[in-house]
Amino acid sequence: MRRPKSREFRKQQRVSEEEEINLLNSWIQFQPPDSGSNPMSLPPLPKNSPVGRLDDDDTYSRYAGASRFEQFPLSKKTKDALRESKFVVMTDIQRASLPHALCGRDILGAAKTGSGKTLAFIIPVLEKLHRERWGPEDGVGSIIISPTRELAAQLFDVLKVVGKHHNFSAGLLIGGRKDVDMEKERVNELNILICTPGRLLQHMDETPNFDCSQMQVLVLDEADRILDSGFKKELNAIISQLPKRRQTLLFSATQTKSIQDLARLSLKDPEYLSVHEESVTSTPTLLKQIVMIVPLEQKLDMLWSFIKTHLQSKTLVFLSSCKQVKFVFEAFKKLHPGIPLKCLHGRMKQERRMAIYSEFCEKRSVLFSTDVAARGLDFNKAVDWVVQVDCPENVASYIHRVGRTARYKSDGKSVLFLLPSEIQMLEKLKAAKVPVHFNKPRKELLQPVSSLLASLLVKYPDMQHRAQRAFITYLRSIHIQKDKDIFDVMKLPIDEYSASLGLPMTPKIRFLNQKIKSKDVSTKSILVEPEDSDKETIFEVSRKKLDTVAFKDEETENDLLQLADTANEGEVKSSEIEEIIPATRVLKKKKLKINVHRPLGTRVVFDDEGHTLPPLARIADTQSGKEMLLDPEQKAEYYRRMRDDLKKADKEDKLIERQRLREKRIKQKMKWKAGNAEEDDQDDISGSEGDETVDRLHKKSKVYFDSDSDEGERNEVTGNARTSTGGVTLEEQEALALKLLNSMHS
Numbered sequence: 238m239r240r241p242k243s244r245e246f247r248k249q250q251r252v253s254e255e256e257e258i259n260l261l262n263s264w265i266q267f268q269p270p271d272s273g274s275n276p277m278s279l280p281p282l283p284k285n286s287p288v289g290r291l292d293d294d295d296t297y298s299r300y301a302g303a304s305r306f307e308q309f310p311l312s313k314k315t316k317d318a319l320r321e322s323k324f325v326v327m328t329d330i331q332r333a334s335l336p337h338a339l340c341g342r343d344i345l346g347a348a349k350t351g352s353g354k355t356l357a358f359i360i361p362v363l364e365k366l367h368r369e370r371w372g373p374e375d376g377v378g379s380i381i382i383s384p385t386r387e388l389a390a391q392l393f394d395v396l397k398v399v400g401k402h403h404n405f406s407a408g409l410l411i412g413g414r415k416d417v418d419m420e421k422e423r424v425n426e427l428n429i430l431i432c433t434p435g436r437l438l439q440h441m442d443e444t445p446n447f448d449c450s451q452m453q454v455l456v457l458d459e460a461d462r463i464l465d466s467g468f469k470k471e472l473n474a475i476i477s478q479l480p481k482r483r484q485t486l487l488f489s490a491t492q493t494k495s496i497q498d499l500a501r502l503s504l505k506d507p508e509y510l511s512v513h514e515e516s517v518t519s520t521p522t523l524l525k526q527i528v529m530i531v532p533l534e535q536k537l538d539m540l541w542s543f544i545k546t547h548l549q550s551k552t553l554v555f556l557s558s559c560k561q562v563k564f565v566f567e568a569f570k571k572l573h574p575g576i577p578l579k580c581l582h583g584r585m586k587q588e589r590r591m592a593i594y595s596e597f598c599e600k601r602s603v604l605f606s607t608d609v610a611a612r613g614l615d616f617n618k619a620v621d622w623v624v625q626v627d628c629p630e631n632v633a634s635y636i637h638r639v640g641r642t643a644r645y646k647s648d649g650k651s652v653l654f655l656l657p658s659e660i661q662m663l664e665k666l667k668a669a670k671v672p673v674h675f676n677k678p679r680k681e682l683l684q685p686v687s688s689l690l691a692s693l694l695v696k697y698p699d700m701q702h703r704a705q706r707a708f709i710t711y712l713r714s715i716h717i718q719k720d721k722d723i724f725d726v727m728k729l730p731i732d733e734y735s736a737s738l739g740l741p742m743t744p745k746i747r748f749l750n751q752k753i754k755s756k757d758v759s760t761k762s763i764l765v766e767p768e769d770s771d772k773e774t775i776f777e778v779s780r781k782k783l784d785t786v787a788f789k790d791e792e793t794e795n796d797l798l799q800l801a802d803t804a805n806e807g808e809v810k811s812s813e814i815e816e817i818i819p820a821t822r823v824l825k826k827k828k829l830k831i832n833v834h835r836p837l838g839t840r841v842v843f844d845d846e847g848h849t850l851p852p853l854a855r856i857a858d859t860q861s862g863k864e865m866l867l868d869p870e871q872k873a874e875y876y877r878r879m880r881d882d883l884k885k886a887d888k889e890d891k892l893i894e895r896q897r898l899r900e901k902r903i904k905q906k907m908k909w910k911a912g913n914a915e916e917d918d919q920d921d922i923s924g925s926e927g928d929e930t931v932d933r934l935h936k937k938s939k940v941y942f943d944s945d946s947d948e949g950e951r952n953e954v955t956g957n958a959r960t961s962t963g964g965v966t967l968e969e970q971e972a973l974a975l976k977l978l979n980s981m982h983s
C-alpha cells in the first residue's frame with residue numbers, strides 16, 4: 238500500500254516543481270530525496286547557467302558540439318563518477334547520442350566495436366532516473382537487456398562504476414545462477430535491471446507481483462542479436478509486458494535497420510545515429526586483419542603452430558561449437574604448448590564461466606571460445622590476437638569477433654582461417670568495408686599436430702569420444718548454415734578432417750549419410766594434383782610467385798603469417814584457391830603403434846573390408862555361422878540383441894575407464910597419505926592407522942558406477958549392488974554374449 242501513495246506523492250511533487258526542475262534540468266547540485274535532503278527545497282539556480290529543457294532543438298544544438306562530459310548537463314553524481322574513472326573526452330557515439338538520449342528520444346545507435354557504446358546508454362539511464370527522482374519504492378525504472386551473461390555482467394560493472402554516487406539499486410539477472418528465489422524476493426525493489434532475455438522472462442512469468450509497469454527506459458545492447466530469430470519469442474513476450482510509454486535505446490556495432498524488427502519495439506520517431514557510416518572501414522582503424530586459406534585438415538596444425546609462435550600474446554580463438562572448443566582445449570592442454578589455455582562455452586557452469594572470463598581479463602593466455610565471447614566483451618582492452626579457426630556465420634559475426642581486440646585506442650590483430658570452399662566470404666567482407674590482408678603462412682614454422690593428436694587419442698580413450706563429437710558437430714554446424722554460397726558440407730574433405738583430429742576412422746555422420754552416398758566426386762577432384770617439386774609445399778596459397786612482405790610487428794621474427802600480397806586485399810580469386818595443393822593424409826605417414834596398455838575389451842577389430850567391428854562382433858561371427866544370418870527374422874532378432882550387447886559393451890568400456898581414473902586418483906591419494914604417514918611415523922611408530930586407511934582405500938577402489946549417469950557425474954554403488962544397477966564385469970559380459978549366441982544358434 239505504500240507504493241501507490243509514494244508514487245502519487247511524487248507525482249504531485251513533480252507537478253509542483255515541474256517548472257523549477259525543467260529549468261534546472263537536474264544537471265547540478267540535485268540531491269535525490271533518499272539522500273536526506275528535502276526534495277522540496279532545491280538549491281537556487283546558478284546565474285547564467287546553461288539552463289533549459291533538453292527536449293527542445295535549441296538546447297539540443299547547444300550541446301551537440303560538446304566534446305567532454307564536463308560540458309554536458311549531467312548530474313554532479315554522474316560527472317564525478319565519470320571523472321574519477323578517467324572518462325573525460327567523449328567518443329563519437331557518446332557525443333552523437335547523448336544529446337538525443339538525454340532529451341528522452343528513442344535511439345538506434347551504431348558505431349564500431351570498442352567505441353564506447355556502453356556509456357552511451359548507461360549515462361542516459363542514470364540521468365533519466367535521477368531526474369525522475371526514482372527511489373527504491375518506485376521499483377523497476379530501467380531494463381537493460383544483453384544477449385549473453387558475461388556481457389550482462391560487464392555492463393553491470395560499468396553501471397556500478399558510473400552510478401556509484403547515485404542511490405539507485407540495481408540487479409544482475411542472468412541464467413545459470415542458483416539464487417533465483419532470492420532474486421524473486423528482491424527483484425521488485427530494484428531500480429535498474431541488467432539481464433539476459435531468458436532470465437528476465439522467467440521473472441516476468443514466475444515472480445509474484447513482478448512489476449515493470451512504471452519502467453522508463455528500455456535498452457537493448459547488441460540490439461540486432463537480441464532482435465534476431467534466436468531471441469524472437471522471448472523478446473516478443475518481454476515487450477508485451479512492458480509499458481508502451483517508454484524511451485527505447487538500441488545499440489550495436491552492426492545495427493539492424495529491419496522495419497519488421499523495429500516495428501516490434503514500437504519505436505517513436507527514433508534517431509538513427511550511425512557515427513561511422515561514412516568511415517572507410519567498418520572495423521576499428523587500429524585493427525590489422527589477416528585472412529589465410531587453410532584446408533580443413535590443416536586447421537589444427539595451423540592453430541597449434543600459431544599458438545606455439547605467439548606465446549607472449551593474449552589470444553582469443555573462436556570455434557563454431559562447444560564440442561570443438563572442449564576437444565581442442567583438452568587436447569592442446571595435454572600437449573603443453575607453453576602458455577596457459579582456457580575455454581569458454583555455453584555448456585559450462587555459470588560460476589566457472591565468470592571465473593574464466595575474469596582470469597582471461599587478467600592474464601596472458603589463450604582462450605578457446607564459442608560465440609558466447611563474440612559480442613560486447615571488453616577483456617581489459619588487452620587481447621592481442623583474435624583467431625577465427627572456423628568461419629563466422631556472416632559478416633556481422635566476423636565484425637563482432639574481431640572487435641574483441643583493438644578496442645578504444647588500442648591496436649590489435651586478427652586472423653581468419655578460410656577453407657578453399659569458403660572463399661566467397663572474402664567478397665562479403667569486402668562489400669561490408671572490412672579491409673583484410675591476404676596472407677600465407679611460413680611453412681618452415683609450421684608444427685604439425687595431427688600425429689600427436691592421434692597418439693593422444695590412443696592414450697586417453699575419452700579424448701576419442703571428444704574428437705568424434707567435435708567432428709560431428711563441426712560438420713553439422715556447416716550443414717545448418719544459412720549462407721549456402723559460403724558453407725557447403727559436401728565440399729569438405731571429410732575423411733582427411735577426421736584423420737586430422739587424430740581419429741583412426743571417420744565416424745558415421747547420420748545426417749549426411751544420404752548426401753554422402755550420392756557424392757561421387759570428392760573435393761579432391763577440384764584440387765589440382767601438385768607437380769613433384771611442389772609436393773611438400775602444402776601451405777602455399779598459390780603457385781604464382783608473389784613478392785612477400787613480412788608483417789611488421791614485434792613478433793615478425795617468429796611470425797607464422799606472411800603477408801602474401803598487400804595489393805591483393807580481399808581480392809583473391811577462386812581460380813587461385815583451386816590451385817591449393819591438398820595435404821597428404823596425416824595417418825599415411827604415421828607408424829602403426831600397438832598399445833599394450835589398452836584396457837581389456839577396447840581393441841578395435843577390423844573386418845575384411847577394413848570396417849571397424851565392435852568387440853563382440855568377432856565372437857558373433859565365429860559363433861553364429863552364415864546360415865543363421867540368412868533367415869530375416871532371426872537376422873533381425875540377432876541384430877537387436879547384438880545392439881543391446883554393444884550398448885552393454887560400450888557401458889562396460891566407459892565403466893573400465895572410469896574405474897581406471899578412479900584407481901589412479903586413489904593411488905595418488907595413497908601416495909600422498911604414505912608421504913604423510915612417513916612424517917607421522919616419527920611421532921607414531923605403530924603407523925597402524927595409516928595402514929587401515931590404505932586398506933580402506935583399496936576396498937573402496939572396488940566400486941561400480943552406474944553407467945547411465947551423466948558424463949562426469951558418477952553414482953558409486955557397492956560390489957553387492959552392482960547387478961541391480963546394471964554394472965557387470967567384462968568377463969561376465971562376454972560370457973553372457975556367448976550364452977546368448979549359443980542359445981540363438983541352437
Ligand SMILES: Nc1ncnc2c1ncn2[C@@H]1O[C@H](COP(=O)(O)OP(=O)(O)OP(=O)(O)O)[C@@H](O)[C@H]1O
Pocket residue numbers: 323324325326327328331348349350351352353354355356489490612613614615618640641644645
Ligand atoms: N569516453 C571514454 N573515454 C575513455 N575510455 C572510454 C570512453 N568510452 C569508453 N571507453 C572505453 O572503451 C572501451 C570500449 O567501450 P565499450 O565496451 O563501451 O565499447 P562498445 O562500443 O560497446 O564495443 P562493442 O561493440 O564491442 O560492444 C572500454 O574499455 C571503455 O572503458
